[in-house]
Amino acid sequence: EDQVKIKQKKVMEIDPEEEAEFERELRAVMQESIDSRKLEVRSRPALNMVIPMNLFEGSKEHSRMTDVESGDETVDEHDGGSDVAYRVLVKKGNKQQTKQLRIPRDSSLVQSTKQKEAAELEE
Amino acid sequence: EEGGDDDSHEYSKRDLPEHSCKYCGIHNPACIVRCNVCRKWFCNSRGNTSGSHIVNHLVRAKHKEVCLHKDSTLGETTLECYNCGCRNVFLLGFISSKTESVVVLLCREPCLNVGALKDMNWDLSQWQPLIDDRCFLSWLVKVPTEQEQLRARQISAQQINKVEELWKISPDATLEDLEKPGVDDEPQPVALKYEEAYQYQNVFGPLVKLEADYDKMMKESQSKDNITVRWDVGLNKKRIAYFVFPKEDNELRLVPGDELRLRYPGDSTHSAWQSVGHVIKLTAQEEVALELRASQGVPIDVNHNFSVDFVWKSTSFDRMQAAMKTLAVDDTSVSGYIYHRLLGHEVEAQLIRTTLPRRFGAPGLPDLNVSQVQAVKSVLQKPVSLIQGPPGTGKTVTSAAIVYHLARQSQGQVLVCAPSNVAVDQLAEKISATGLKVVRLCAKSREAVSSPVEHLTLHYQVKHLDTSDKSELHKLQLLKDEQGELSSADEKKYKALKRATEREIAQSADVICCTCVGAGDPRLLNFRFRQVLIDESTQATEPECLIPLVLGAKQVVLVGDHCQLGPVIMCKKAARAGLAQSLFERLVLLGVKPIRLVVQYRMHPALSEFPSNNFYEGTLQNGITMNERLTVGIDFPWPVPNRPMFFYVQMGQEEISASGTSYLNRTEAANVEKIVTTFLKTGVLPTQIGVITPYEGQRAYIVNHMSRIGSLRQSLYKEIEVASVDSFQGREKDFIILSCVRSNEHQGIGFLNDPRRLNVALTRARFGIVILGNPKVLSKQALWNSLLTHYKEHECLVEGPLNNLKQSMVQFQKPKKVYM
Ligand SMILES: [Zn+2]
Ligand SMILES: [Zn+2]
Ligand SMILES: [Zn+2]
Incomplete structure (x- = not known):
């Protein structure tokens, strides 16, 4: 109801020096994080990455994002963009949970999966 | 000028929620994350920096763990590696399953490099870092919309650096702490446009504080002893x-x-x-x-021997500060359109879709003239309008007609305000005459002050509500009046009953009228007003005007006249920085064109000529004729018979008054007495006469002199109002005598230098005006020079005894500068 059209576009004035300095600091934090992990974790961690299939009852429905049966997974094309429904697997304590998350179709994550899928289909 | 409440809690403090971005205030749960180290929240917008706020914070504070908000899509979730539980967000990224639509967070060191993973169903080649392009992935933490970002506080990279440094010493510091000016700093001046409401608050907050401190200091130093x-x-x-x-x-x-x-x-x-x-x-x-x-x-x-102290109250200033804060933190305080207009942003014009009434007048009011109809019509279709009402142009009637039509649109109750109680009363009376249900809300401290619209006041209506279920309240009221106080149980009951009754009455009204400061009254705490009209808005400061607006305004009408006197600011520092500029004026400067009412019904056409040409570009038309302003039977020595005006040349010296802080001019005072006596002798009533003088010293001297020297009954002179220009604003008298006082060739003309004050002084009289002053001194100022020339050209510049006035040949000086 309360729609306002603001005429002036916001001009982002970013000081290139500030930007460069921030980029340096960000890289430093990244590097320092990686280095500290390398030192810290001597032994390789055990793997605990099996997807708990029991979380997906009727896994057929959820097998691929191309399925259009369930409402969640329909492609959302309202405003030009289109999202794909994914599930995020998280651990709450020792319990595994999945939660819905919409990821834009043009994100590299979705794109690569699509390519893989296409390749698989061709095979 | 409005006292506060004795018994009720003051307005709720509107604060940003806990989960607001500590930099910019955005608090949409989908857009924010909490830093798990310092527990502050930050959003995922870049604002004016190259990285998003949360990434900025994590990098600068060297904090690395975050948690999503409980109302976000994923709920309250600490981001961590699915495999090893590592929470360092700089190491985390998403991988997706090869077969299912499933993603997990995995750390790049070491988990991503564990060979065994490759054999499982995960696609490791497309590890997507959580922080990408110095932002969190926008599909995990949303980027606030442009609209949200425009309403948020704009913070620069420098400010971020500063506040992060400050947090290392005092973790609870706020951005306001950064902005605090030193004691001796000149305050930041007001601007035309503001980025957002925080910047607005940063400018006006300190100015309101300066004025409050000055007001307090001044009033508390006003103790007087030896009072009888x-x-x-x-x-x-x-x-x-x-x-x-x-x-x-x-x-x-x-x-x-x-x-x-x-x-x-x-x-x-x-x-x-x-x-x-x-x-x-x-x-x-x-x-x-x-x-x-x-x-x-x-x-x-x-x-004898009493002393009096002033008890200073911060209420009005507190309410201004609260209103500014509300504008900044509460998205619903005003509509988006009004928000951007107030801050001077350029927005696409909006029209209000409404069916226009067939008649623009209102029952119980005089018919409207063309420019008044135009004003009503235009106002009804626009979310923001300005109406300029020059003296005597029927501003109050027009406002009342507007309120009548707004109320009939059934958008909820209409809020009508003005800075002064007098103006609110006048407007309330007119609006009530249209048949609308009006409640006039008075400050508790003014409930004992008599008012011409007492029957409309909330306290009166509560007292006189005549239904049986209110009898309990009446009983308690009676008991309280008799005994002076109630038992604490009864007092509690009394207050609860009273509050409920007040609420009920206020809610049933079509229109609520109160002062601007009164709109911050706790009794209106939960009221919302989409339509707000502020009369005399050019006499209110911006923060004062804001108080009625932040109660949900979607349609705002500001009525006033920026060519008359503005708000009175006592603190020079605050006035210099621009606190004396009204919102109306700023909107005019921003290009909002006021709708001008152009037909004046007050002044004899000869009296309106100069003000019209010099203050209103010659647009004022006369709604009355000379014949309607004839002074029949009044034998007064006007130099030109059908021009009831003259400038009476005075060469007497000014003096410093006894108090040492003001001026007086004995010759002028003596002549004022003679003019007054002449008027009275020809049958003019004392209430028809007003004596205006800008100086308190002269005012006191004239009052004293008239009753001492005046040849008629003393009581007649005592009934004549002698006051400052400022206190005559908004009012009229049949005859005005203006005593200018200043007559020193080497000094300025002080108060008279302000063209707006001259405009007000010249436009109070209906039938006739006499100005007493020294042309030699006054002519140095350009506007006075043209006023003197105007009088001279019309043979109304005179000297000599009152019964033998002669054209004066006094020479004018060249005006010093055109700038006024
Ligand atoms: Zn932190
Ligand atoms: Zn932010
Ligand atoms: Zn890990």
């Missing part, structure tokens, strides 16, 4: 003390509702005593009537 009191009892059985409270230029002028403390030091037969009370009126004899709160133990058998 006479005692009386009011109808409500409360004690009233009458006394004279001496005043000087620029010093505080008491107004009804002010709170004073009366003290008696004690003597051999009386112990020391003191009580606080409210000023309920100022008598014509310049006495203050103070209604005391306590009726017990008052030393009514003593009259």
